[in-house]
Amino acid sequence: MTTSNQNKNADQSRRNFITGSFAAAGVAVAPGIFLIQTAGASKPLDQEASKKNRWGILIDTSKEVDWDKCVEACNNEHGLENDKISRPDQKTQYIRVVEVTNKTTGYSKQLPVMCQHCEHPPCVDVCPTGASMKREDGIVLVDRHRCIGCRYCMMACPYKARSFVHETLKDQREATPRGKGCVESCNMCVGRVDAGLQPACVEVSNGAMVFGDLNDPESEISKLLKKQNTKQIRADLKLNTGVRYKGI
Amino acid sequence: MQLHYKILTQLSLIFGLVVMASPNLLAETDSGGLYPKITIQEQAGKQCVRPAAEIRRLHPDMLKHDRIKTLRKGVRAKNDGSSLDGSLKACISCHAIKNDSGYVRIDNDQHFCVSCHKFAAVTIDCFQCHRDIPEGGAKTAHAAKNLDSNSKDLAVISPEVSTNDNK
Numbered sequence: 001m002t003t004s005n006q007n008k009n010a011d012q013s014r015r016n017f018i019t020g021s022f023a024a025a026g027v028a029v030a031p032g033i034f035l036i037q038t039a040g041a042s043k044p045l046d047q048e049a050s051k052k053n054r055w056g057i058l059i060d061t062s063k064e065v066d067w068d069k070c071v072e073a074c075n076n077e078h079g080l081e082n083d084k085i086s087r088p089d090q091k092t093q094y095i096r097v098v099e100v101t102n103k104t105t106g107y108s109k110q111l112p113v114m115c116q117h118c119e120h121p122p123c124v125d126v127c128p129t130g131a132s133m134k135r136e137d138g139i140v141l142v143d144r145h146r147c148i149g150c151r152y153c154m155m156a157c158p159y160k161a162r163s164f165v166h167e168t169l170k171d172q173r174e175a176t177p178r179g180k181g182c183v184e185s186c187n188m189c190v191g192r193v194d195a196g197l198q199p200a201c202v203e204v205s206n207g208a209m210v211f212g213d214l215n216d217p218e219s220e221i222s223k224l225l226k227k228q229n230t231k232q233i234r235a236d237l238k239l240n241t242g243v244r245y246k247g248i
Numbered sequence: 249m250q251l252h253y254k255i256l257t258q259l260s261l262i263f264g265l266v267v268m269a270s271p272n273l274l275a276e277t278d279s280g281g282l283y284p285k286i287t288i289q290e291q292a293g294k295q296c297v298r299p300a301a302e303i304r305r306l307h308p309d310m311l312k313h314d315r316i317k318t319l320r321k322g323v324r325a326k327n328d329g330s331s332l333d334g335s336l337k338a339c340i341s342c343h344a345i346k347n348d349s350g351y352v353r354i355d356n357d358q359h360f361c362v363s364c365h366k367f368a369a370v371t372i373d374c375f376q377c378h379r380d381i382p383e384g385g386a387k388t389a390h391a392a393k394n395l396d397s398n399s400k401d402l403a404v405i406s407p408e409v410s411t412n413d414n415k
Contacts, residue, residue, distance in 0.1 A: 045329060049322030135322055143319055144377055172379045174337055179377035194324045 042196035043137075054119075054138040055188055055242060056214040057199070058221050058230060061111045062247030063208040067097045070112055070201035070209070077189060077200035079173035083165070092163040092178075094186040095201060100248070109248070112201070115140055115161040115186035116233065117242030123153035123162065132183075138214075138242050141187040149181040158234050161185045188242075214242065284367035287345050287358045294342065297333040310334035311374075336374060341382045354380035 043049060074094050075081050083091055094114055101108035121140045123132045131146035132153045142153075142162075154162045162185040169179050175191040178184055189199035193211075202209040212221030224230075231248055232241045296303055298310075314334030317323045325331055331338040343360040345352040352358045354375040357366060365372050 043322070045325035046323060046327050133320060135320070137322070141319075145315060145319070168376070172377065174379045174383040177377040177379065182377070190322070191324070194322055 042193065045194065049135045049137040049139075049194075051136050052215060054214045055193060056117070056138070056212065056221055057188070057202060057243045058210045058212075058224055058246065059112060059243065060208045060210075060246045061109060063206075065205055065208040067095075067110055067112045069204050071095045071097060073200040073204040074114075074186070077173070077192075078176040078178070079171065082169055082171050083167055085167040090164075090166050092165060092184060094163075094184075096160070111245065111248060113159060113161070113233070114201075114243065115157075115188075116159050116239070117186075117188060119240035119242070121239065122156040122158065126152045126156040128152065135190070139188045139190050139193070140185075141190060142182065142184050144177065144179070144182045144184070147182040149183060151183060153183055157185075158237055158239075284364045287352075287360055287363040289343070289345060289360075291342065296342075297338075307334075307339075311336055311339075336378055340378075340380065344381050351381035 043053070071093075078094060080092050080094065095112045096114070097110050098113045099108055099110050117138055117140045118134075119138065121132070121134055124134050124140065126132075128150060129146045129148055131143045131148070132140070133143055134140045149164065151164055154160075154164060162183050164183050165178060165180050167180055172178055176187075189197070189201075192199060197203075198211045202211040210221045210224060212219040214222060214225070216222060217226075225244060228246055230244045230246045232239075232244055233248075235241075298306070303310075311334045314332040315336075318332065318335070323332070326333075345358055345360055347358075354362060357363060359380065361372060361374075
């Protein structure tokens with residue numbers, strides 16, 4: 001960081017001296033902080049989410065996994081089971097288990113589909129209030145403080161990832177406030193990510209899902225993406241999704 | 249007659265002094281004045297994030313400011329790792345009112361937020377989405393009655409609010 005500064009401003013010897021000495025102090029005083037940043041790849045709790053990271057998930061559909069377990073973990077994490085009134089087709093789903101079948105051969109396979117955390121999210125484009133938003137680190141989520149429940153984003157999303165809450169809710173989870181009249185979707189367990197944890201679905205997936213920083217070439221997910229043939233769903237839309245699939 | 253008056257005034261003066269000296273006594277007697285009875289749990293040695301007067305005026309702004317910081321920017325804590333001053337979760341974790349049958353829910357007038365907001369006729373939407381009690385409080389009380397010991401006149405807990413203002 002400081003070395004590139006020094007290269008650019010070779011003339012400013014005084015400035016170099018100052019930044020250089022700061023860099024030395026930084027290494028000496030706070031080695032722990034650097035360690036955390038490289039190992040966990042998560043930001044400190046008091047820092048803002050930054051463009052340096054882009055969180056993504058790689059889903060290996062070739063592995064035999066009970067995807068319903070991931071859905072269950074998601075439901076528990078976000079307390080999605082507290083809507084007792086809505087019809088089943090109205091109930092919130094952050095993760096849907098979709099079955100795809102090859103009609104000519106009859107071969108079918110299940111895969112989990114959730115918010116794909118696009119780099120260019122259509123839901124954010126169409127939102128009239130700025131409620132649908134993308135955080136600096138690439139996580140797409142709904143700011144329920146601003147959501148007016150117009151459901152424009154639900155129409156815009158090519159992945160059918162969003163749900164609308166139709167009924168008054170009680171007993172929400174502390175980490176996931178949610179209520180009637182707002183649209184919601186998978187938020188990549190943003191609170192857990194900020195705390196340096198993995199999303200709930202990834203944790204129970206037995207390694208079939210890998211969470212990490214797509215911007216960091218040293219992260220596990222980046223290495224796997226480099227090694228294997230992976231796909232984005234509806235890559236033709238050029239949304240550059242954060243969720244990638246292997247084996248479809 | 250004159251003497252009676254003197255004794256009466258002296259007696260009432262003494263009574264008044266006693267009442268002033270022990271706020272608890274005043275809290276327990278229902279004076280019937282037109283000011284909110286706020287339900288607050290005394291927490292020995294614990295200090296709120298700001299002085300009471302400041303909280304009373306500014307808590308809506310604090311909540312609004314920090315919700316943007318947390319949700320949109322991803323700031324989850326202060327430098328020292330403690331939760332942000334305007335964290336609703338932190339408010340609830342301290343101020344949730346407990347009775348024999350568990351935490352008091354938002355539909356109960358004894359709920360910390362409701363106890364004041366109902367009087368002020370300010371409807372709060374926060375708890376349509378946010379959890380109204382701390383997590384882990386599985387036992388809840390929907391119809392709590394014996395909470396009078398927690399109930400205090402606002403004038404007692406914050407002397408700068410004159411009861412005359414509200415009358």
